[in-house]
Amino acid sequence: MTANEKMAAAELKPLQMAIQEITYREAIVAALREEMRRDPKTLIMGEDIGASGGPFKTCQGLYEEFGASRVRDTPIAETGFVGAALGLALTGYRPIVEIMFADFLGVCFDQIANSIAKHRFMSGGRVKTPIVIRALGGAGLRFGAQHSQTAESWLLSVPGLKIICPSNPEQAYLMLKAAIRDDNPVLVLEHKALLSTKGAAPIGLDDVAMPTGPRVLRPGRHATIVASLAMVGKALAAADRLALEGIEAEVIDVQVLRPLNVSPISDSVRRTNILVTVEEQAPTGGWSSDVVADVVSQAFDFLDAPPARITLPDHPLPYSPHLEDSFIPSPERIAATVKSLL
Amino acid sequence: MNERAAGNARASDGAAAALTDEDRIDLLRTMIMIREFEEQVQRSYLEGLVHGTTHLCNGQEAVCAGVAKALRDDDYVSYTYRGHGQCLARGMDLEAAFAELFGRATGACGGLGGSMHLTDIDHGLIGAFGIVGAGLPVAVGAGLSAQLAGRKQVSVCFFGDGAVNIGAFHEALNIAQVWRLPVIFVCENNLYGEFSHILHTTPYEDLVIRAASYAMRTELVDGNDVLAVYAAAAGAVARARDNGGPAFLECKTYRHRGHSRTDPAKYRAPAEVEAWLKRDPLSLYRAELCAAGLISESDADRFTIEARSAVKAAADRAAAAPWPSLKQDFMAKTFV
Numbered sequence: 170m171t172a173n174e175k176m177a178a179a180e181l182k183p184l185q186m187a188i189q190e191i192t193y194r195e196a197i198v199a200a201l202r203e204e205m206r207r208d209p210k211t212l213i214m215g216e217d218i219g220a221s222g223g224p225f226k227t228c229q230g231l232y233e234e235f236g237a238s239r240v241r242d243t244p245i246a247e248t249g250f251v252g253a254a255l256g257l258a259l260t261g262y263r264p265i266v267e268i269m270f271a272d273f274l275g276v277c278f279d280q281i282a283n284s285i286a287k288h289r290f291m292s293g294g295r296v297k298t299p300i301v302i303r304a305l306g307g308a309g310l311r312f313g314a315q316h317s318q319t320a321e322s323w324l325l326s327v328p329g330l331k332i333i334c335p336s337n338p339e340q341a342y343l344m345l346k347a348a349i350r351d352d353n354p355v356l357v358l359e360h361k362a363l364l365s366t367k368g369a370a371p372i373g374l375d376d377v378a379m380p381t382g383p384r385v386l387r388p389g390r391h392a393t394i395v396a397s398l399a400m401v402g403k404a405l406a407a408a409d410r411l412a413l414e415g416i417e418a419e420v421i422d423v424q425v426l427r428p429l430n431v432s433p434i435s436d437s438v439r440r441t442n443i444l445v446t447v448e449e450q451a452p453t454g455g456w457s458s459d460v461v462a463d464v465v466s467q468a469f470d471f472l473d474a475p476p477a478r479i480t481l482p483d484h485p486l487p488y489s490p491h492l493e494d495s496f497i498p499s500p501e502r503i504a505a506t507v508k509s510l511l
Numbered sequence: 512m513n514e515r516a517a518g519n520a521r522a523s524d525g526a527a528a529a530l531t532d533e534d535r536i537d538l539l540r541t542m543i544m545i546r547e548f549e550e551q552v553q554r555s556y557l558e559g560l561v562h563g564t565t566h567l568c569n570g571q572e573a574v575c576a577g578v579a580k581a582l583r584d585d586d587y588v589s590y591t592y593r594g595h596g597q598c599l600a601r602g603m604d605l606e607a608a609f610a611e612l613f614g615r616a617t618g619a620c621g622g623l624g625g626s627m628h629l630t631d632i633d634h635g636l637i638g639a640f641g642i643v644g645a646g647l648p649v650a651v652g653a654g655l656s657a658q659l660a661g662r663k664q665v666s667v668c669f670f671g672d673g674a675v676n677i678g679a680f681h682e683a684l685n686i687a688q689v690w691r692l693p694v695i696f697v698c699e700n701n702l703y704g705e706f707s708h709i710l711h712t713t714p715y716e717d718l719v720i721r722a723a724s725y726a727m728r729t730e731l732v733d734g735n736d737v738l739a740v741y742a743a744a745a746g747a748v749a750r751a752r753d754n755g756g757p758a759f760l761e762c763k764t765y766r767h768r769g770h771s772r773t774d775p776a777k778y779r780a781p782a783e784v785e786a787w788l789k790r791d792p793l794s795l796y797r798a799e800l801c802a803a804g805l806i807s808e809s810d811a812d813r814f815t816i817e818a819r820s821a822v823k824a825a826a827d828r829a830a831a832a833p834w835p836s837l838k839q840d841f842m843a844k845t846f847v
């Protein structure tokens with residue numbers, strides 16, 4: 170057996186769990202591959218995801234393993250293939266679709282908000298709608314205003330959807346697997362700037378479940394910082410800086426935007442008495458507004474300062490590099506905000 | 512008014528010739544049942560049992576009845592807010608249909624869907640779409656499902672003439688054609704989208720022109736001739752089952768009533784309405800079966816009376832059903 174063959178043989182035993190240091194991109198591919206092996210009713214559709222492995226290589230190798238009928242290149246027709254996912258789901262399949270840039274969710278908004286999100290409800294619960302919509306969003310790559318949004322705010326207010334936001338390879342892997350097994354539509358917002366970041370993930374783990382709320386990534390007793398997607402890394406970096414000055418910040422990854430469970434965040438604030446949220450979205454109508462509102466309702470007496478929301482400015486994302494960088498919340502800004510509240 | 516459609520499918524396709532006498536009578540009874548159902552919906556509305564709005568299909572019964580006759584139980588059907596006829600033609604339980612329109616717990620969707628969203632997966636009724644054109648991509652997905660499953664099922668998608676101007680229509684036809692999916696697109700061209708005549712919104716009246724630009728097989732059908740509809744559908748379905756790809760059937764028809772409950776349809780010329788009423792699909796077909804000696808006038812009257820009392824009894828039972836409770840009936844089944 171050559172080394173390659175040995176690797177291939179090992180890969181075919183999905184239940185053998187091993188903690189591996191992998192990239193966010195590899196975590197996505199691994200989750201897709203394992204779930205597609207596990208359930209022959211799964212298939213994935215998207216633009217250029219077949220032989221070419223996807224514009225962001227998030228489907229690398231799937232076409233070779235599962236073939237053209239389960240790894241389907243689609244026309245440039247987001248309404249068409251996202252709508253088709255509903256037809257597949259209603260008739261016994263578990264479709265996954267890739268939206269090349271989250272910005273393009275706008276093109277199929279009706280299918281998601283009016284058809285996919287409501288069909289199970291309108292049928293009185295008599296149909297299942299196991300659909301995963303993966304959308305790659307996020308700023309920092311100089312892609313300009315139409316290719317840089319995370320699109321977190323867009324579908325936040327739509328009952329009937331679950332929305333998850335993986336911020337590291339482990340979550341990208343575990344949450345995507347759980348999403349594929351879910352009988353409800355799940356929107357997975359992935360971040361382009363995270364694709365090459367590395368981390369440990371329990372590859373091969375079969376016992377996965379959809380998280381029911383946010384996750385504490387770093388404990389601390391002086392302030393609570395809540396962030397999503399690429400902002401989680403910025404918040405962790407801010408906590409590192411603050412630690413040098415003896416300030417222990419607790420960093421919470423919101424990870425599930427819908428249904429949003431704020432109680433664990435309120436619990437944290439009851440201990441730290443300070444709340445800062447960091448969101449890569451314009452300020453109006455974002456998840457952090459809900460987090461702040463709920464924390465104020467649930468833990469008002471425990472707050473030592475007004476909660477602070479760090480967001481993008483209320484504009485589309487600019488192209489010019491230093492302007493784009495100035496839009497994106499930095500660890501320095503997060504740390505300074507925390508200190509200003511202490 | 513139907514010169515271009517008249518005789519088209521019937522002459523070109525022998526499919527209707529294969530129907531037994533029983534099948535032919537059954538088609539009439541389906542159309543009568545749909546007509547009587549819609550009339551009862553109107554009465555029940557006046558009694559305060561039906562809420563909101565409804566979009567009745569009186570005058571268009573031949574399309575849903577004719578197409579349904581060409582289908583197997585395991586085929587998939589999607590339709591619009593004007594979808595009572597499709598549901599009944601596929602065998603939806605009358606009481607479940609009324610209970611849904613009445614918003615009761617025993618409704619086809621537990622009272623959560625209503626007139627515009629009748630769904631019944633057990634009869635392959637995958638959904639009614641209230642957003643114009645939205646059902647077409649979903650039907651394409653059901654067609655892909657059928658192709659992958661390899662059991663020679665087809666997916667049939669009903670929509671109106673207004674839907675051909677929305678993007679979803681184009682995306683769906685294109686995907687169905689490039690993937691050669693077993694999808695039958697059935698356009699019920701009733702000449703109006705809400706209150707607008709088709710030529711006010713679309714540059715031509717024959718919508719097969721549009722489908723042909725996707726290199727799709729098309730057929731112009733007299734939608735008020737149930738046997739012509741059946742023949743066209745049977746042909747398209749047989750081809751699709753045989754991996755022959757999708758088809759587009761344009762059924763020329765006319766709604767007898769307004770667009771929805773509140774529409775008196777004053778925008779239609781009386782002469783036009785009168786001409787179409789003379790071509791009422793139900794009267795035409797009833798006369799045809801009587802002339803052929805398959806049934807007598809009194810048989811036909813009996814069918815109508817039986818249908819009327821069946822819908823009345825179903826509506827009465829539905830009206831006695833309990834209201835749904837979100838907690839018990841629903842939350843247990845779906846997530847929040």
Ligand SMILES: Cc1ncc(C[n+]2csc(CCOP(=O)(O)OP(=O)(O)O)c2C)c(N)n1
Pocket residue numbers: 593641642643670671672673674701703704705770
């Ligand atoms: C996207 C969208 N736009 C507008 C409407 C409002 N609307 C409901 S039915 C209708 C007319 C549709 O006409 P047609 O497709 O010919 O179907 P018909 O009602 O004649 O059966 C309109 C404009 C809608 N439901 N969806």
Ligand SMILES: [Mg+2]
Pocket residue numbers: 671672673699700701702703704705
């Ligand atoms: Mg119309």
